Amino acid sequence: DIVMTQTPLSLSVTPGQPASISCRSSQSLLHSDGKTYLYWYLQKPGQSPQLLIYEVSNRFPGVPDRFSGSGSGTYFTLRISRVEAEDVGIYYCMQSTQPTFDFGQGTKLEMK
Amino acid sequence: EVQLVQSGTEVQKPGESLKISCKGSGYNFPNYWIAWVRQMPGRGLEWMGIIYPGDSDTRYRPSFQGQVTISADKSINTAYLQWRSLRASDTAIYFCARVRYYYDSAGYNRPRYFDRWGQGTLVTVSS
Numbered sequence: 001d002i003v004m005t006q007t008p009l010s011l012s013v014t015p016g017q018p019a020s021i022s023c024r025s026s027q028s029l030l031h032s033d034g035k036t037y038l039y040w041y042l043q044k045p046g047q048s049p050q051l052l053i054y055e056v057s058n059r060f061p062g063v064p065d066r067f068s069g070s071g072s073g074t075y076f077t078l079r080i081s082r083v084e085a086e087d088v089g090i091y092y093c094m095q096s097t098q099p100t101f102d103f104g105q106g107t108k109l110e111m112k
Numbered sequence: 113e114v115q116l117v118q119s120g121t122e123v124q125k126p127g128e129s130l131k132i133s134c135k136g137s138g139y140n141f142p143n144y145w146i147a148w149v150r151q152m153p154g155r156g157l158e159w160m161g162i163i164y165p166g167d168s169d170t171r172y173r174p175s176f177q178g179q180v181t182i183s184a185d186k187s188i189n190t191a192y193l194q195w196r197s198l199r200a201s202d203t204a205i206y207f208c209a210r211v212r213y214y215y216d217s218a219g220y221n222r223p224r225y226f227d228r229w230g231q232g233t234l235v236t237v238s239s
Contacts, residue, residue, distance in 0.1 A: 033216060039225050041157075048207055048229035049149075049157065060227070092157055096224050100173060101147065101159035 002027050002095050006104035014112045019080040021107045023093035028073045030097070037096040040069055040078045043106075044089040052091075053078065085111055114138040116146075116208055116230035123236045124198050131194040132233045134208030141189035142166040145211035145223045148182060148193045151232075152204045162211055162223055163191055198237045205232045 003026040013019045029036045040053040051060045053069035056076060066081040080087060088111055093104040119133040134146060148160040161172040165184035172182070184191040191208060209226035216222050 037224055041226075043157075048232055049209075049226070050229070051225065051227055054225055090156075094157075094225070099171075099222075101223075101226075103157045103159070106156045 001100055002029075002098050002102045004093055004095060004102050004104035006091075006093060006107045008107060009105065010108045010110070012110045012112050013080075013083045015085060016082050019083050019087075019109060021078045021091050021093075021109075023071075023076045023078070023104050025074045025076075025095055027098070029076075029095050030073060036072065038069075038071065038076050039094045039096070040067075041092045041094060041103075042087070042089050043092065044086075047089075049092065083109070083111070114210065114228045116210060116228055118206075118208060118230040118233045121234045121236075123238070125239055126199055126237055127197050128237075129194070129196050130198055130235065131192050132206060132235065134191045134193075134230050136189045136191070136210065139210070142186040145213060146184065146191040147209045147211050147223075147226055148180075148191075149207040149209060149226075150204045151207065157207075160193070160206075164221070165189075165191065198235075200237050200239075202235060203237050205234050207232045 005024045007022045036056050038056045041049040043049040057069045068079050090106040090108050092106050115137045117135050142165045145162045145164050147162045150158045160176045161182045163170045163182045163184050165186040181194040208230040210228040211223045212227045213221050213223045
């Protein structure tokens, strides 16, 4: 399995301020087809996870443009330009470059 | 609208068997993989396995192989997760999710990500 390591594990942010979460993989996520299969999910309190970003930097339909993703190889970042109250929850990165689905341990975002 | 509706909360005793379900609607159910994901109390997400209802092709995470059985009935748009003998350590929320896929250069269907999720089924195993 690929090990996905997120930092920080928790984040306390003032509304309107930016936030950033990092995800590092134990192996490169660049596939032989040229794509990088790295995704970001948000699990709001008491809810199922929801897809935010697919293939590193593409926002899923309906996801606000304050969310953005970047990175390559083994290092990836999710950024929220201006955090809103509805953004609280646990953020997970996930890889599927290898024929498994491996999640990071999660980063809990709270409001200050 | 794409929906995945899971069966309700279960409370079982160790050693008992259990089968939970996930019914899809609003899309061509046989033509999309369904994944099962475990979330133990206070823990993160862990992929268990996937099934392609169209031909029942099933793949397991090695740590779950032999511990659970994933199946599907495409005639009623439903996928299942089954245990023969539950343990206390099976206590968790179990999510099903629809899996988007791509075709590779050789024409093989490659599952890639979960785009829609069920609401989760809480399974509690306690004597």
